[in-house]
Every structure is written in structure tokens, then in C-alpha cells.
Amino acid sequence: MQNNLKITFVGGGNMAAALIGGLADKLTAANNIHVIDINADALQKLQRQFGVTTSEQIDASVAASDVIVLAVKPQQMKAAVAQLLPYIKAQLVLSIAAGIRAIDLSRWLGGHNAIVRTMPNTPALIGKGVTGMVASNGVSKEQHAAADAIMRAVGETVWLDDEKLIDSVTAVSGSGPAYVFYFIEAMQQAAQEMGLTVEQGNTLAISTFVGAAQLAAQSTDPIAVLRERVTSKGGTTYAALTSMDDNRVKQSIITAMKAAAARGQALGEEFGQD
Numbered sequence: 001m002q003n004n005l006k007i008t009f010v011g012g013g014n015m016a017a018a019l020i021g022g023l024a025d026k027l028t029a030a031n032n033i034h035v036i037d038i039n040a041d042a043l044q045k046l047q048r049q050f051g052v053t054t055s056e057q058i059d060a061s062v063a064a065s066d067v068i069v070l071a072v073k074p075q076q077m078k079a080a081v082a083q084l085l086p087y088i089k090a091q092l093v094l095s096i097a098a099g100i101r102a103i104d105l106s107r108w109l110g111g112h113n114a115i116v117r118t119m120p121n122t123p124a125l126i127g128k129g130v131t132g133m134v135a136s137n138g139v140s141k142e143q144h145a146a147a148d149a150i151m152r153a154v155g156e157t158v159w160l161d162d163e164k165l166i167d168s169v170t171a172v173s174g175s176g177p178a179y180v181f182y183f184i185e186a187m188q189q190a191a192q193e194m195g196l197t198v199e200q201g202n203t204l205a206i207s208t209f210v211g212a213a214q215l216a217a218q219s220t221d222p223i224a225v226l227r228e229r230v231t232s233k234g235g236t237t238y239a240a241l242t243s244m245d246d247n248r249v250k251q252s253i254i255t256a257m258k259a260a261a262a263r264g265q266a267l268g269e270e271f272g273q274d
């Protein structure tokens, strides 16, 4: 275990659970992690699974934390943060919410500016996450290191200089696992339509993704070269990729990701207002 950081999570849903799984009794003792959530069932599950402490309401325990992780939905953020205000001192506030800007969090927190905005993703559940992060100017060197250690406990980190790029990160890697699952679902369906069993289709589709992703990660060649190596002239892959190009699949993916980034920005505008 690296240190005795005291971390309070506000919101104990899907993403918080993924992060706590990587932190509890690894980066810090499980009983240094406190989770506040309005949902008693969610709290009970986290308590049982990870040994963290919990409460249904924001209370003075927040004041004793080194780090407060904001892990509620963007539309729930303003109300959750308002309750924190009396307990804010010098803690690092680390937000994982899509869209909500540091300037709005700071305003709701009475001008507090030790804020790190992050965008993790659900492979954090198995320690394979990747998180884009950006620090506001009140974050100390120690807090910067603590934020990095927290997110590294569940995968890789990528630091940004410009907060605006967090919406791009959201579109690439935050939402990204859903695109991959969508593609796998399409491959599974096609496998069945072409006569394979559900089990055969699942194994073939998922193993292809895992293998291709690992090959891409380990290769020094550009991804386009890896693709070309699969694509024999006049062969089957060429037929598939030509069909994809004819149907503008690549352009559709790019358009979809730009829609995700635009939604991130819109969430900030919609739920960041006073």
C-alpha cells in the first residue's frame, strides 16, 4: 500500500465502484475510503464488497478527507456540491463527471480551486482503464501526484493542459468502451446470422478484439499497416472494408464521436449554470 490518503466519494455508482475496486487496500486502506450516496443499497454493496465506510448524507467526515471524488451524474452535481460547501478546506476535489467545468465547480465551492477534472472509463473495473485529466491552478504538487496515483490505481493516465480537451477525451475513451461493445455486438450478430452458435460467435468476436488491440498496443507499425497486412488483394477483408467504405462507416464513427464531445460541452452549459 502506498499511503494513507483519506478519500471521500460523493456518489457510489458504477464508476465510483470501479475506482474503489482499484484503490481499496491497494493505494490506501479500505477504511480510509468513505462513500456518500443517497442510495442505501449501493452503499451496502460497496461496504460488503470492499470494506469501505459509508453514509447516506454528506457530513463532517468530509472535512477530514485529503481528496473528495465527485462521482455523481452531471445533472446531480450542483446539488451534491452545495452540501459539501461547509466542509471544504484545503482538500483536493477530483471530479469524474462529464461536461461539468472546473470554473463552475469552483464557484459552487465558494472559490475553492484545488480541482482536478478527470475522465476515466469502465475498464477501470479490471485495472485497464485510461483517464484523461487536467488540473486547475490551485492544485499543489502533492495533490497533482495524489490525483495521478488515484487514477493510476485503475489504469493509465493522460494529463492535458487545456480543460476544453476533456470533452474530446470523453468522446474517445470515456464513451469509447461503448463503441467497442457495439462493434462486438454487431460481430456477434453477424456470426449467428452466418450459422455460428452464440458461444462460438462470442469467443471469436471478443478474442479478435482482445488480440487485435494487444497487437496494436505492442506494434511499432502504424495501425493502417496492421490493417493492410490483414487485407489480401481481392480477398475477403478487402470485400468487407470496401463495403464499410461504401457505407461511410469510418465517417459515421467520426461524426458520432463529435456528437459525444458536443454533448459533453452541452452538459457543461446545461448543468453548470447557476
Ligand SMILES: NC(=O)C1=CN([C@@H]2O[C@H](COP(=O)(O)OP(=O)(O)OC[C@H]3O[C@@H](n4cnc5c(N)ncnc54)[C@H](OP(=O)(O)O)[C@@H]3O)[C@@H](O)[C@H]2O)C=CC1
Binding pocket: 010, 011, 012, 013, 014, 015, 016, 036, 037, 038, 039, 042, 071, 072, 073, 074, 076, 079, 080, 096, 097, 098, 119, 120, 121, 122, 174, 175
Ligand atoms: N459510466 C461511465 O462509463 C463513466 C461515467 N463517468 C461519469 O461518472 C459520473 C457517475 O457516473 P455513473 O457512476 O455511471 O453514475 P451512477 O448513476 O451509477 O452513480 C451516481 C450515484 O450517485 C448517487 N447520487 C445522486 N445524487 C447524490 C448526492 N447528492 N449525494 C450522493 N450521491 C448521490 C446516485 O443515486 P441515484 O441513482 O439514486 O440517483 C448514484 O448512486 C457521471 O458524472 C459520469 O459522467 C465518467 C466516465 C465514464
Ligand SMILES: O=C(O)[C@@H]1CCC=N1
Binding pocket: 098, 170, 174, 175
Ligand atoms: O455517457 C456518459 O455521459 C458517461 C461519460 C462517459 C461515459 N459515460
